[in-house]
Amino acid sequence: MAASAGPEIERLISLLAKLPGMGPRSARRAALALLKRREQLLVPLAASLTETAAKVVNCSICAAPDTRDPCSICSDTSRDNALICVVEEAGALWAMERSGAFRGKYHVLGGLLSALDGVGPEQLRIAELIGRVRGGEMGGGEAREVVLALPATVDGQTTAHYLAERLSAAGVEVTSLARGVPVGGELDWLDDGTIIQALRARRPA
Amino acid sequence: MAASAGPEIERLISLLAKLPGMGPRSARRAALALLKRREQLLVPLAASLTETAAKVVNCSICAAPDTRDPCSICSDTSRDNALICVVEEAGALWAMERSGAFRGKYHVLGGLLSALDGVGPEQLRIAELIGRVRGGEMGGGEAREVVLALPATVDGQTTAHYLAERLSAAGVEVTSLARGVPVGGELDWLDDGTIIQALRARRPA
Known part of the structure; x- marks a missing residue:
């Protein structure tokens, strides 16, 4: 694939493609939707994932x-x-x-x-x-x-x-x-x- | 839906569900995959989205x-x-x-x-x-x-x-x-x- 979208966007697409149910084409669609809806979707999702990565742990009793x-x-x-x-x-x-x-x-x-x-x-x-x-x-x-x-x-x-x-x-x-x-x-x-x-x-x- | 997964995870699921091709159930699957593959997927995707939000702008000539x-x-x-x-x-x-x-x-x-x-x-x-x-x-x-x-x-x-x-x-x-x-x-x-x-x-x- 040509790196026409730039390395950052290509990397985002390749990460989105790893989600279950996503493929290379639906990941591009998702990346495009994120770029089009920057304030409503891209920024909140970035913040939500960062917060999840920082705050969510597995329970020491049940592992949830x-x-x-x-x-x-x-x-x-x-x-x-x-x-x-x-x-x-x-x-x-x-x-x-x-x-x-x-x-x-x-x-x-x-x-x-x-x-x-x-x-x-x-x-x-x-x-x-x-x-x-x-x-x-x-x-x-x-x-x-x-x-x-x-x-x-x-x-x-x-x-x-x-x-x-x-x-x-x-x-x-x-x-x-x-x-x-x-x-x-x-x-x-x-x-x-x-x-x-x-x-x-x-x-x- | 019961808030059994906690407000942070529920918020992540509702944001993922807004991506094209995703629904409430596939968004839960995606959130679960992200939580299971924290270092390989959750953290890099959070970083990639944050970087995209910070660095990617629309070209002033062609708007790409x-x-x-x-x-x-x-x-x-x-x-x-x-x-x-x-x-x-x-x-x-x-x-x-x-x-x-x-x-x-x-x-x-x-x-x-x-x-x-x-x-x-x-x-x-x-x-x-x-x-x-x-x-x-x-x-x-x-x-x-x-x-x-x-x-x-x-x-x-x-x-x-x-x-x-x-x-x-x-x-x-x-x-x-x-x-x-x-x-x-x-x-x-x-x-x-x-x-x-x-x-x-x-x-x-």
Whole structure:
């Protein structure tokens, strides 16, 4: 590609193209929209990203990104500490929260077990989850139930199976979202109604 | 939507959702990708946008965004000053440059005439174009030919017709890209081959 737009704009385009759902052409469109709407879009987005980079940290308890540590959910004393929902990523946590159906705490694994990608238990936040369930100094008391809200994919179900064994051994009730989640579906693309149904019909893992 | 992600992240998501091709869900995906790839993506994109906002200005001759004023194309003495290509937006200019088939200068109108949207000649950079063609202090000599590279839409063709009359009266040859541009097509989504063919077969407007 000719560097007709100058190195700064070319660099902006190549960074935008790395966002999910963006390609080289849509990234150029986005860059153009940013340049056309400098005060309404470019400057606020630059400020928002800078602020996010500076302020947002991963919660030391659940690993969800937030400006507070512990995060606003972990700090919320009105939520049930003994009920922990395990998710792959923060996107799934946000989807659960949008459904409004869950009033416990969360635990972000940071990925899924995958033989293909060489992801083992030590790469995920599993030891921290077991620690929370057993009631370490951070967890604030033992957990009564762990709800596995993992994707209905091969890796998701492998991870759920592994966690169910580990957690049962730690003496906690383990449930998982009901079949209501479409097979192969990713949690944060689901509609709220399906999430509510799946949560209500959760069953032993 | 529940403010589960915190106000900073919610604000980032709402700004990302304003980019073309993005919606609320893809913006959440993008925000999540940014938070997961903090050092590789979030921090560089924040820096790139901040740098773009600080450094990129619209060229005082052709109105293309660049870090230099006059822009790198207007400053390029190896390009033909007497040949001016008129485009709607910088995206079309970039598309022309990618084709590598044009060695003259550009003029960015900043929009199209539109009765429906109430855009008249005074809202576009038409007076500046006439000034350049006549050889004002900025233009550096009179223009020999103006190539209209406007979209093959109703507004694009209305604008082309208006410009052809005004420019012919100013005593310059006016051509437009050949029919090769698909009807209803936007210039910056075209493949380079079509742009090259359309430029080669340009004809009197």
